[in-house]
Amino acid sequence: MNDxxxxxxxxxxxxxxxxxxxxxxxxxxxxxTYGKLNEKKDxxxxxxxxxxxxxxxxxxxxxxxxxGWWNCAIGPGxxxxxxxxxxxCANVIGGCMGSYGPSTIDPNTNKSIGTNFPVxxxxxxxxxxxxxxxxxxxxxxxxxxxxxxxxxxxxxFISNFPxxxxxxxxxxxxxxxxxxxxxxxxxxxxAIMADTNWKNGLYxxxxxxxxxxxxxxxxxxxxTYLSKVGxxxxxxxxxxxxxxxxxxxxxxxxxxxxxxxxxSVFVDRFDANSYxxxxxxxxxFDLTKQFDGNLSKAFEKSKTKFFVISFTSxxxxxxxxxxxxxxxxxxxxxxxxxxxxxxxxxxxxxxxDVPDFLNTxxxxxxxxxxxxxxxRI
Amino acid sequence: MNDxxxxxxxxxxxxxxxxxxxxxxxxxxxxxTYGKLNEKKDxxxxxxxxxxxxxxxxxxxxxxxxxGWWNCAIGPGxxxxxxxxxxxCANVIGGCMGSYGPSTIDPNTNKSIGTNFPVxxxxxxxxxxxxxxxxxxxxxxxxxxxxxxxxxxxxxFISNFPxxxxxxxxxxxxxxxxxxxxxxxxxxxxAIMADTNWKNGLYxxxxxxxxxxxxxxxxxxxxTYLSKVGxxxxxxxxxxxxxxxxxxxxxxxxxxxxxxxxxSVFVDRFDANSYxxxxxxxxxFDLTKQFDGNLSKAFEKSKTKFFVISFTSxxxxxxxxxxxxxxxxxxxxxxxxxxxxxxxxxxxxxxxDVPDFLNTxxxxxxxxxxxxxxxRI
Numbered sequence: 001m002n003d004x005x006x007x008x009x010x011x012x013x014x015x016x017x018x019x020x021x022x023x024x025x026x027x028x029x030x031x032x033t034y035g036k037l038n039e040k041k042d043x044x045x046x047x048x049x050x051x052x053x054x055x056x057x058x059x060x061x062x063x064x065x066x067x068g069w070w071n072c073a074i075g076p077g078x079x080x081x082x083x084x085x086x087x088x089c090a091n092v093i094g095g096c097m098g099s100y101g102p103s104t105i106d107p108n109t110n111k112s113i114g115t116n117f118p119v120x121x122x123x124x125x126x127x128x129x130x131x132x133x134x135x136x137x138x139x140x141x142x143x144x145x146x147x148x149x150x151x152x153x154x155x156x157f158i159s160n161f162p163x164x165x166x167x168x169x170x171x172x173x174x175x176x177x178x179x180x181x182x183x184x185x186x187x188x189x190x191a192i193m194a195d196t197n198w199k200n201g202l203y204x205x206x207x208x209x210x211x212x213x214x215x216x217x218x219x220x221x222x223x224t225y226l227s228k229v230g231x232x233x234x235x236x237x238x239x240x241x242x243x244x245x246x247x248x249x250x251x252x253x254x255x256x257x258x259x260x261x262x263x264s265v266f267v268d269r270f271d272a273n274s275y276x277x278x279x280x281x282x283x284x285f286d287l288t289k290q291f292d293g294n295l296s297k298a299f300e301k302s303k304t305k306f307f308v309i310s311f312t313s314x315x316x317x318x319x320x321x322x323x324x325x326x327x328x329x330x331x332x333x334x335x336x337x338x339x340x341x342x343x344x345x346x347x348x349x350x351x352x353d354v355p356d357f358l359n360t361x362x363x364x365x366x367x368x369x370x371x372x373x374x375x376r377i
Numbered sequence: 378m379n380d381x382x383x384x385x386x387x388x389x390x391x392x393x394x395x396x397x398x399x400x401x402x403x404x405x406x407x408x409x410t411y412g413k414l415n416e417k418k419d420x421x422x423x424x425x426x427x428x429x430x431x432x433x434x435x436x437x438x439x440x441x442x443x444x445g446w447w448n449c450a451i452g453p454g455x456x457x458x459x460x461x462x463x464x465x466c467a468n469v470i471g472g473c474m475g476s477y478g479p480s481t482i483d484p485n486t487n488k489s490i491g492t493n494f495p496v497x498x499x500x501x502x503x504x505x506x507x508x509x510x511x512x513x514x515x516x517x518x519x520x521x522x523x524x525x526x527x528x529x530x531x532x533x534f535i536s537n538f539p540x541x542x543x544x545x546x547x548x549x550x551x552x553x554x555x556x557x558x559x560x561x562x563x564x565x566x567x568a569i570m571a572d573t574n575w576k577n578g579l580y581x582x583x584x585x586x587x588x589x590x591x592x593x594x595x596x597x598x599x600x601t602y603l604s605k606v607g608x609x610x611x612x613x614x615x616x617x618x619x620x621x622x623x624x625x626x627x628x629x630x631x632x633x634x635x636x637x638x639x640x641s642v643f644v645d646r647f648d649a650n651s652y653x654x655x656x657x658x659x660x661x662f663d664l665t666k667q668f669d670g671n672l673s674k675a676f677e678k679s680k681t682k683f684f685v686i687s688f689t690s691x692x693x694x695x696x697x698x699x700x701x702x703x704x705x706x707x708x709x710x711x712x713x714x715x716x717x718x719x720x721x722x723x724x725x726x727x728x729x730d731v732p733d734f735l736n737t738x739x740x741x742x743x744x745x746x747x748x749x750x751x752x753r754i
Contacts, residue, residue: 020624119624179608179632183600186633189626190596190640194589196573212571219567220597223560228692231556237663245661247397247496249566249653253660255556256563263567276626283630284622286614315605315692 006062007055007098008032012131019121019284029128030098031090034058034074035082037136042373044138045080045365046129047089048146048153050351051221051278052270054097057089058082063097064269072353079361084369085142088132092125092153094277099128102201102273114273115201122149122285126157133164140164142369145361147171147350148317149278152285155298155325159287162302167368169361171309172350174321175287175295175328181316184224185279188217192272201273214272215263222262227313227346231255295328305372306336307364309357311349337364383439384432384475385409389508396498396661406505407475408467411435411451412459414513419750421515422457422742423506424466425523425530427728428598428655429647431474434466435459440474441646449730456738461746462519465509469502469530471654476505479578479650491650492578499526499662503534510541517541519746522738524548524727525694526655529662532675532702536664539679544745546738548686549727551698552664552672552705558693561601562656565594569649578650591649592640599639604690604723608632672705682749683713684741686734688726714741 007030015025032055037044047057049069058074060067073079080087091099094117102117133141144154144165151173158168174181192198195213203209226234235255239245251257291297299306306329310322319340329336341357343349349357384407392402409432414421424434426446435451437444450456457464468476471494479494510518521531521542528550535545551558569575572590580586603611612632616622628634668674676683683706687699696717706713718734720726726734 115626119626176614178605179612179614179630180600180603180605182614182630183608183632183636186628186630186636187593187596187600190637191568191571191593193626194568194593195571216564216568216571216593219564223557223564226557228555228557228695231560235556237553237556237559237666249492249496249570249657251563253556253559253563255560259560259563260567280626289614318605 003063004098009098010131010135012128014131016124016127018118018124020119022118024100024118027093027100028098028104029090029093029100029131031055031088031132032057033089034087035085037086037138041136041138042140042142043084043369044086044088044136044141045143045145046132046141046157047074047080047087048126048129048144048150048157049089049092050146050148050150051275051282052218052266053150054095055089055091056097057087069351072351073358073361079358080145080365081362085365088136090129090132092278093128094120094125094274094281096271096274101271102277103271111204114203117273117277119280120277121281122152122156123160125281126153126160129153130157130161140166142373143167143169143365145169145171148173148347149282151317152282152287155287156285158302158304159290159298162299162304165304166372167305167307167365169307169309169364170322170325172311172314172317172322172347174317175298175325176289177283177285178321182283184220184316185283187220188279189276191216191220192276195272198272201276209267210272211267214267214270214275217275218266219259219263222259224316225346225348227315227344229313230344230346233344295324296331299329299334300332302334305368306334308336308338309350309360310340311343311345311347311354311357312340313344314347314349316347380440381475386475387508387512389505391508393501393504395495395501397495399495401477401495404470404477405475405481406467406470406477406508408432408465408509409434410466411464412462414463414515418513418515419517419519420461420746421463421465421513421518422520422522423509423518423534424451424457424464425503425506425521425527425534426466426469427523427525427527428659429595429643430527431472432466432468433474434464446728449728450735450738456735457522457742458739462742465513467506467509469655470505471497471502471651471658473648473651478648479654480648488581491580492653494650494654496657497654498658499529499533500537502658503530503537506530507534507538517543519750520544520546520742522546522548525550525724526659528694529659529664532664533662535679535681536667536675539676539681542681543749544682544684544742546684546686546741547699547702549688549691549694549699549724551694552675552702553666554660554662555698559660561597561693562660564597565656566653568593568597569653572649575649578653586644587649588644591644591647591652594652595643596636596640599636601693602723602725604692604721606690607721607723610721672701673708676706676711677709679711682745683711685713685715686727686737687717688720688722688724688731688734689717690721691724691726693724
């Protein structure tokens with residue numbers, strides 16, 4: 001698995017009471033930053049990552065040596081302009097890139113905690129990350145943003161800390177995980193748990209890991225991140241070898257070898273138990289239910305400006321579910337903007353070079369920051 | 378696996394040249410019939426089953442003791458009215474309900490053939506089933522129909538035997554399997570092949586079978602058979618145990634236990650290798666390519682009347698792909714009707730009690746039969 005020696009982290013000393021009832025303390029929270037915090041400390045953006053992401057949102061991830069997952073959006077002159085903003089991103093608890101999670105080594109046994117790790121929620125994740133504000137002595141964040149599970153964290157963060165953020169930009173997300181999305185996550189979990197190497201989650205660090213199960217889970221997820229039209233345009237029925245069918249179960253079609261590749265590279269950087277815990281947190285997410293069926297109440301104590309973004313071909317977190325957030329905000333007269341970006345790239349649109357999206361995000365961040373903060377100079 | 382002693386079959390003696398180049402002969406083709414063939418032998422309907430179906434389309438399947446897969450559509454007074462029509466349904470070659478397939482026992486080794494079975498196509502399937510016309514001495518079928526892979530067989534059958542059918546009713550299908558559908562089938566295959574019990578497809582009849590992998594494949598498929606809206610309405614976020622989250626990886630949500638159940642009951646009646654072979658045949662299906670990109674040519678030698686049916690919430694074989702068939706037929710001035718049925722039950726609509734669908738199918742079959750045949754009396 002990942003060599004975590006190059007990772008920055010804070011040790012969260014304060015006890016954190018989890019939704020499951022357990023309490024954790026003195027745990028590591030791994031993070032990365034991009035850009036510089038200004039003197040007034042009013043230019044910080046906290047970015048939340050999605051299911052398979054980590055704190056390395058931009059530049060080169062020093063552990064995997066691959067590009068950060070939001071490299072197209074974070075950097076000098078980009079949507080989250082690091083010449084202007086100080087971007088912070090933390091690995092969620094339950095993750096496997098240095099934050100406290102199932103692959104953390106228990107010093108008492110010298111083995112990874114595995115499924116002895118407590119089941120966590122999106123609420124637990126944002127409560128853990130709130131400690132970064134203390135660490136950086138930031139009184140108020142300029143913005144919180146993130147797509148997919150990152151967007152869920154945006155919503156939960158504003159609900160928990162209504163006066164700590166100027167601008168919230170949830171992208172391609174939902175306030176309440178749907179039955180279809182629970183089903184798809186359950187499929188991934190079942191694939192992992194069906195792998196004989198899983199061993200009830202107590203596979204050792206140097207033993208055979210449930211890689212096959214995790215690869216299946218990733219393949220399943222990957223199909224859902226793309227749209228039917230996008231897949232057809234990109235792959236169609238293109239064959240691996242010109243016009244010849246192999247009449248076997250090898251990869252005949254390009255889409256097959258693409259998926260196999262996606263599965264096999266994922267297992268090199270991700271822990272199967274983390275996949276179980278994080279998907280579970282997503283499935284448990286129901287901000288509407290936290291407020292007895294009235295989503296507006298989640299935001300009524302906050303003056304945060306909202307900007308909600310969805311994508312036309314995203315069938316996992318469709319525009320209708322993003323619009324429900326807008327409706328709840330409008331119902332309390334909140335300051336909320338909304339845009340549905342035209343894209344055939346499906347849910348993955350928020351991670352890809354979709355110019356309309358990246359420009360919209362940049363313009364909103366730049367102009368809002370200038371409007372809210374520079375006037376005060 | 379299934380006790381096949383109660384099954385009717387014909388032995389196909391004539392050699393059948395498969396698309397892969399191999400030739401098979403003297404192989405069993407299992408079938409079932411409902412209703413009576415009339416004296417003129419003009420009332421026969423050949424029904425083609427889908428991926429997980431078999432010849433037991435109506436009544437009680439004597440092997441599984443469960444209802445036939447199209448019991449809602451076939452029977453006295455039903456859409457395919459067995460007081461009037463003689464319905465024939467065969468298990469496809471590659472299947473596991475008595476037709477020649479990977480679970481057939483090789484008399485030389487006394488073991489199942491497994492992955493020594495040749496890779497087959499939809500074309501091979503319908504060529505095998507054509508032998509039923511000789512067996513029943515039927516000169517011309519009144520109709521061929523089927524949903525999903527059954528619909529693909531309808532299209533291929535008309536293309537191969539343009540003068541053998543009066544009416545063709547392909548339902549919820551496509552003329553060319555899409556990239557997304559190939560991807561979803563590949564996911565199922567990978568889940569089966571990742572199961573350590575699969576053993577390159579040479580698991581013995583009395584050994585441990587790749588049940589876990591097959592169950593994952595079935596779960597994945599089942600999600601795709603339903604619509605997002607349908608899942609939300611049926612399951613939403615309903616919990617197994619009232620209002621209590623378990624904070625574990627047990628089934629918390631009803632959708633989770635539903636999926637687990639679907640997976641576990643499937644492995645009792647279906648063979649994992651058959652799942653590989655039949656999904657492969659679906660993926661290879663591209664009738665348009667068989668005619669050099671001009672689907673119309675598949676039908677130009679036929680005078681068969683067509684009636685194409687799709688469902689609004691079917692995202693696996695959406696209306697657009699069904700409409701492509703209609704367009705190809707219109708382009709050669711064929712006699713073709715088309716209806717898109719409003720339903721929130723997704724691709725599964727063709728198997729379920731969707732009154733608009735069942736009534737439409739009944740009215741079409743009854744009135745067309747009366748118009749085409751009874752006048753001659």
